[in-house]
Each structure stands twice: as C-alpha cells, then as structure tokens.
Amino acid sequence: MVAPAPRDGATLNALRQRIDDSDPVALTNYAWFAARAGRIADALEAARRAASLPAAPRAAWRALERLAIGRSDGLLIATAGAETDENTSHASPLAAAVAAHRQAAHAVAEVCYHAATADPHASSAAWNGLGVLHEQRGETGAADDAWRRSLTEPRVASIHNRALAWLRRDDPRAGRELLGLHAEMVASSAPLLFLLGYLALLEDDASLARVSIERALTIDPELARAQFTLGLVHERLGRSGDALVATRRGLLLSPWYLPQVWLLESQPGVTLVEIPAAPLGGEPGDEVEQVLLTLGRSLLETGHLGEALAVFDQVLLRHPVHTAALFHRGVVLAKLRRYHEALEDWETVVAHDADGDLAEVTRRHSESARKLAHLFGKG
C-alpha cells in the first residue's frame, strides 16, 4: 500500500476545529489521523485531551503511549462500543500514569500525569506522581516544584514522598519537620507513622522509632516494612526476643524488606500504590540482608541455632564473603561444636578483612575454636 501524501497543516487545523472537545472517540481518531499525516504535535495534543476525558477508549492510551516516546506508528482507531468492559473500566489519565510509572515507562507516565493535572480531583495526586518521577530522574528542582503544587492539598502520599525525598537527600531533619507540620495526618496514617519511626531510627532515636512504628502497626498490622524495621529497632534496643518476633512476622508478610517506597495514587483517596525507591549507595537487596542478619543474630541470641544457621546461609548464598554473616555463622557452628567449619568461616573473615572491626575478635574466636576442636577431636 502506498502511503498517502501528507495532509497540510491548514486542513488538519480546520478538521480539529470541528472535533467536539468532549468526545474522546473523535479526539482519539483525530490523533490517529494527524499522526498518520506526520503531525505529531497535533496528534499528541488530541490524544492528551482524549485521555483526560471520562471513558477514554483504549486507543487514546495507546496513542498517548506511542506518541510520548516519539512513535507515530501502531496507533489505533477507536470505535464507540468496540471495547470490552475490561478495557474501559477505571480508565483515567491518573490510573494510566501510575500503571506506566510502575512499569518504569517514565515518558508515558509523565504525559499521563500532566493530562491528569487538568482534573481538579486528580491534580494533587498527579503532581505527587510527577514529584516522584522527577526525583527518580535526579531533577530535584522540578520535583520540589511538583510537590509544592501537590501539597497545596496535602495528602498522605505527597507528605510521605516529600519527607522521604528529604531523607534521601541527606536532610532527614527537613523530613521530620514536614511530618511535624502535618501531625494530625501522621497520627492516623500507618505509612506516615512508619516513616517517622524510620527517620528516627536513622537518627539513632530508637525509642521514638519504636513508639512510632508500633503505632503504625496497630493501624496496619500487615505493613511488612514496619514489622521488619521494628525488628531492627528491637535489636538496637537489645531486645533480641522481640526482634525475632517482629522479623518473623515481617517474613510471614513478605520475603522482601523494602524500607523506602514511593507512594502513588491511581484513584485519589482509594488506594495507595507502592513502588520501591532505588537504594542509595548500595545494591538492591542490601536492606534485605540487613534484616536477615538481624534475624540471624536474634535467633542466635535466643538459642535457635538451626534456624540461625539457615538464615546466615541465605545471606552467604548471595555474598559468599559477607564478613558479618561469616562471623556469625562461625559462632553458630562453634555453638553446634562444628569447630572445623567455624574455623573455616572465621579464617575467611580474617583473610578478607584483616583490619576490620570483626578481625580481632575473630582471631580470638579462631584460637578458641582450634583448642576446642583439638579437645573434642572432631570437626
């Protein structure tokens, strides 16, 4: 098939004037037509408008997705009544933006969020999403501006994300101040109470952390990151038994410890959608290891040696020379009188971290293990 000659701009503009701005199907099809004619900006404008309307057809989202990433192919024609109910339910620019954001389709998400800012009911949530998006890209000025707009109508998600952004920019005090400004909302919100506790823990205020996180868990007992963090708090407070209970509860809720998440709203006031915040200065999974070590240490302290061994093994599967895990596994093995294996772990610690915090104590443990191994005559 030979492609038709490009339509001139005047013809397209004239047609656009006759399109009803409240008809999402007509706008979508105009977007298709304009894109086929090579008029991408016209197409994008119409697709944005279509997607911002209630009952926008699937083709409107498709157009927006394609055009937002600079593609003009693959657009679809919308036909009234052509779509299944499943496709049309809950269609809104905000829902599309959050869906795209979750899939890391940031260009699409940005376009959809901007479309959603035109809806007064979705505006605050959309600006919050844009704040997250800009923060993820390192565009801190744009992120600040987006959250400023979002916080003109304060919501749990935007307060949470703004405070988390302060924390991630090494300014936890600004985060705590923001939470203090919205104390009433914080008091009744599990994610905000958790964040307050998490900030306190990072600032070595384990007592405040415990109170805040326990309060968060009374509101939402299934908040896994709060359970895990409570385990860390208890361990910091020297309460191994409580740390073990909290960490085990956390593991029942989720295999992953993700203390930092961004909160998005796909339907304002209905549900919060979480997307993990990328770890700062570490590798993905470091937080999980931190929890596992806490769990292992708590199990060790409370005499659950078999379970403690399994937990340290889990950490060492990922990082075979994780010195803290090796050290503690050595302790467990020694308690189980498996001295030769304990020695192997400790010698690995000393070999890899001769000047580290654990080196000296490891050397002492090794010496004892050798004597005990000789005494018992078995490994």
Added chain:
Amino acid sequence: MHGPLHEISLIEVLQLLERGRRSGVVRVVGPDDGAPRTITLHRGLITAVEPDANDAAVQQALRRRFLIGADDPVGEVSLSVREELRGRLARNAVEMMMRWNRGRFDFAEGDTAAGPLSWSADALVMALIGDESIRVELASQLSDWHAVPRFAPAGVIAAGGALSLTAVDWRILDAVDGLRDIAAIAATLDEPLEMVGMHVTELARAAILQIDSPPENATLEAHQALEAGEYDAAAGRLRGRVERAPHDAEAWRALGLAEVGAGRFEAAIEAWTVWRQAAPERAAEADSLIQAARTMMEALLEHRE
C-alpha cells in the same frame, strides 16, 4: 452433490441445500484452483465461510482496520464488533463466489454444529440485491467509481458544524490524496465500493471532501475505445491516466487489455504486473491474465520460428 459453476450458480446450490435443510460442507473452487473456499451449512443455514471469514481472517481484518495492534489479541475488541466484521467478510466472500462462472462445487453431507453465522441463502440474496442496487445508483453519481475525492479548502472545512465521523470515515480521509479515485480507495481499504462511495458522499455533504469528476475520465473513455476495438487509442489514454494516477488499479488492468488487443503481450504483462501490486486482492485474476498473455506470446514466437 457436485457440479461445475457454469451450469449451476453457487447461490442456486445454497438455496437448494437450504430448502432441504441439509448439513455439511460445500467446497467451492473458483478461477484460482489454488484458493478453494468452504461454506459450512447447518440445517440449511450458512454457519461459516472459510478461509475468508475464519478467526485468522477476522484478526487480520481488525489489524488492517487499525482496531487492534500487530501483537494484540482479538479479545481487545468486543465480540459484537468482531462478529459484525466476520459477517461482512463472509458476505463479501459469498458475493464474490456467486459471481464465479468458472470452477466447481462439491457438497459433502455431514454433521455440523451451529457456527458464528446463521444465514439463510434466500435472505442473503435479498441483501446482495440491495447492495447491488445501491452500487448501481452510486456508480452513476460517482463517474463509475472514477470520481476523485479531495479535501475541501481549509476555510470551507472549518466553517462546517461539529463532526461525527465513523472509523471508516477516518480511514477514507487518511487514504484521500486527490489522486486516487473511489475505486482505488476502496481497494486500498479493502472495503466494498458501495460502502466507500456512501461514506465519501457523506463526507462531501459534511463539507470535508469535494468530489471531482475524473479530469479526463480517461479510464471510462478508454473502456469505450476498448469496446469499439480501438486498442491503440485506449492504450494511449490509459498510459496518460496511469502516469497521472499510478494507484489507479483499474486503469492498469484496462491498459493490459488494450495492450493485448494491440498484440503487445510483453507490455500487457508489465501493466498487469503493476495491477497485481496495486490490487493484491485480485492477484489470482491478474496471475491468470499474465499467464494467458505469456502463453499467447510463446505461441506467437513458436509460430514465427
């Protein structure tokens, strides 16, 4: 039950089978031996037409109509739209088969189940007669489908009222380039002539398109010259036409006929090869004409030798 289509037309076969409330499959082979069709009957009613209206054909048609993307499942579109499209594809296919006067049919009786369609052959005939009468009427208004639609001036378009366009309207607007006539646009869109003709007429009423008579009506005049046996004159007009409107499939077809009439088989083969590309849905017909021209050319060469 079987027989040649030049003795009994397909519609007569289907009407007979309907009256007997027979179940089974009619296999129909038309001018192209390599593209047989099957029509499934359940208690006399047409329930499926394959491969023209099977699931794969419906999926392909949805893609060609931009209703689903290349990788989308058909479930993205509602069942009612899919089945409406299946019905149109089946109707077009049966209509095409009804016109065949070469080939044969074979009916194999057997158990069949109800299918996606449920058509009475008699009702189908009535519908097709209705289509035909619309086609004849519109053809006379639209210069035998050679009228060329183009966009109205921007000021005229802008002055019109609010638009309410269908999916077919948008596809027609996309195909309009001021060069292609309605026949060529219908072939490009793979839609029936009368449907495209009606929509173009409506778009003209809505002050979006203007319909020009064919500038010289070259193809029409060429047809008249062909009928009068003036092959060189016809070929001359048609060469001018295809130069101006290279997408005019009908002009390429007629040019091939004119060249054959004038004894220029090689030129005829060239014209029909272009026609085949411009109207892939008529590839089988083009192939058979090209083959015939080659046979003639070889026979002439042998005779000269």
